[in-house]
Amino acid sequence: MSKNPNLQSLRSVKELKYVNADNVTRYRAIMRYLYQQYQKLNYWLKPEQIYNGLMAWNLLKTYTLEQCQIDLDQLVEWGNLNSRHDGGRAVTVEEYLRKKSQYLITPYSIEIERLLGNLETVRGYGGSLEPTLFDTIGNILSIIREKAGLYTAGEALELWNNLFESFQKLHEASVDYIASLQTGTAEELMATDAFLLYKDSITRYLQDFVQALQRRSYKIEGALKQMTDEETQRFFQAVIDDEGRIPKLDEQVSPEQQFDELADKWDGLYRWFVGKGDSGSELMMLERASKDAIMKIVRSVVRIQERKRSGISRRKELDYLGQWFYRLDKLNEAHKLAAYAFGLFSARHLQGEDNRESDSQEQSMWKEVPIPRTLRSRSRKKNERQDTEAVIDRSRQKEAMREAFRLQHRRELEFLIKMVAAEEVRISQLDVISTETRLQILYWIGRCNASSTSSFQTPEGIEIQLHQPAQGERAILLSEDGRLELLDYRFNFRVVNESAWGDLLIGLEAS
Incomplete structure (x- = not known):
């Protein structure tokens, strides 16, 4: 400014x-x-x-x-x-x-x-939020546009003084008031129970100002944008003429200097309400600061209320809620009551083996197989000292897992050998397959689609090339766990490493 x-x-x-x-x-x-x-x-x-x-x-x-x-x-x-x-x-x-x-x-x-x-007389930032100043500024700008440079003696100077005084008061008072909410004294007050007496009036005061700012600032912004440079210069010249009619005996200011000063102040007014270039207007910054102050007050009130509630026994409320759960006959009703009473719980990531029985995304989480997980106590009370236990022998479980893995790997190799022998296979040509084979085919499709050449090479030395149907034909893949509709992909299988593939076949026959 x-x-x-x-x-x-x-x-x-x-x-x-x-x-x-x-x-x-x-x-x-x-x-x-x-x-x-x-x-x-x-x-x-x-x-x-x-x-x-x-x-x-x-x-x-x-x-x-x-x-x-x-x-x-x-x-x-x-x-x-x-x-x-x-x-x-x-x-x-x-x-x-x-x-x-x-x-x-x-x-x-x-x-x-x-x-x-x-x-x-300064006792803090002071300041105030006066929404009526928006109306004053907007009305003055409307009068300036309606006059179109035709002013009576002294009228332009009076309009200018009222306009700039209102703008200066709006800017300084609002900025000072928002700053008063950021002081250490205000922070200390917001942390005490006494702040609950003020929070409604302060919040309502800020909300009324923000609403008035949003409703009335567009009138000012529109008037400033619609005013042409010619209208603005005629207004400045009328103000300078009114200043010249006032007899002054002290140092005189040239009309050029007066015009530059008026232009600088008008530019500050324009930037405050409209902004200039890539920088946003200060009005938007004031609106954002007012909203941040409201959020800060709300957070402070919530903290105070939570602190007060923390010392109150909720035994009767919990007992009533427990009896309410006890009277429900259906599990879905209990789920709904828990959602209303407790809301969403914070997420906890527990490590475990996910043994899903189905890949369907529509299956409810309540039908999933539970994963047992032992949690250690977080109590600060030290547990009694216990004797050291021997290491548990899990060799049988490990051997069973190895055997299951070998069998699964053998079935995957047998299917791969069958596909290599066929050299070219379409999805529509496959019979009913097992769940493991379906997952193997989907894995091939994913690897090929992720490659720029739509192909990849297996560890066994087989290159698998994927071709999409020319007309977008679709097919049904039948498996033991359901039906899957997808594009009728065509696979081409080619042996890249003959020696590795021959050794694998010999080893598979020997086993």
Whole structure:
């Protein structure tokens, strides 16, 4: 909202020296008195008036008029005061001999004192969320578009002042209020039970602001986008003309500088509501920050409530729920009640052997074969020491598993030998096959489809080539565990490694 700094704006501020000088109490007392008199329309003051005003505060016990005169001259040197010769008639010899002057606080020092006065009242970020400012800004922009550059004397300046004051108040107050919710004091309050008294009002306050922002900001955004550069320049020129009608005796600003300042402020207004280039608007950032604040409040309230509930006995509730389960006759009804009462449980990954009886995806999980899994106790209480047990001999189970694996591998090799002998086979040509053979064929199809050449080589030295049907014909693969509809694939089998394949056949016949 402000233009880039230049060397003049980055100079050392000598007018602030009195704030941290050695005699800071005396300097600040003089400046505060002159600022108060300025507000009372008393501008040029004599050293005696300033000295008597300071002594009336009863703060500087040993302060003299000579010291006051020295301090005034120092403030003039720093640029905080303007001085002029006092042409009044001298009444005493001391007044005649002393160089008589009058002092006026400078505009720069007025802003410094105004800032220091505001800083004394700061008790936090403060701020507020005022949705009505959106209506004010939107209505002013609508009037500017309707006027189309035809303004009465003073009308454009009044519209500009109201527009920018409302925008500045909206921006600063809203940002300060959102920042107040991020302070350490707010964090501490959100962790206490007392926050429950405020959470409804704060949440409703933020929600009303977000809703007003969403409903009314589009009017402002649309008005800014629809305004042409010509309309904007005519409005700026009308504001500059109104400024020129106000007689000013201090330093004059050229119309070009005024136009650049208005353009910079208008650009800040446009970027705040609409954005520019790839960067989003600050309005969207404010909306996101308001929503984040609502979520933060809700999370804090949930934590407080959970902490309060953790110390309450739920024995009666659980007993009632247990009796409710006991009265149910059907398992599905119990499943539904558990879902309503407990919701989804967090997932736990347990290691085990998955012995599925079917590959159907439609089979319910409740019909699956359970996998026994022994869980160790997590109790902190140490178990009694037990005697060391001998290692269990599982050689028989291992030998049974080896024999089952050898038989399965032999059946797979026999089917592969049968296919190699046929050299070319289609899915539609197969008879009823076993479940193991069906899984073997699906494995071949998956390996071929994953290859760029639609083929792969088995460890036995057989190359299997897969061909898809030209017209997309489909076939039914019949197996012991059901029917599977798929494309009528064609397989070609070719022996790549003759020696390895011959040794395998000899070994298979010998066994």
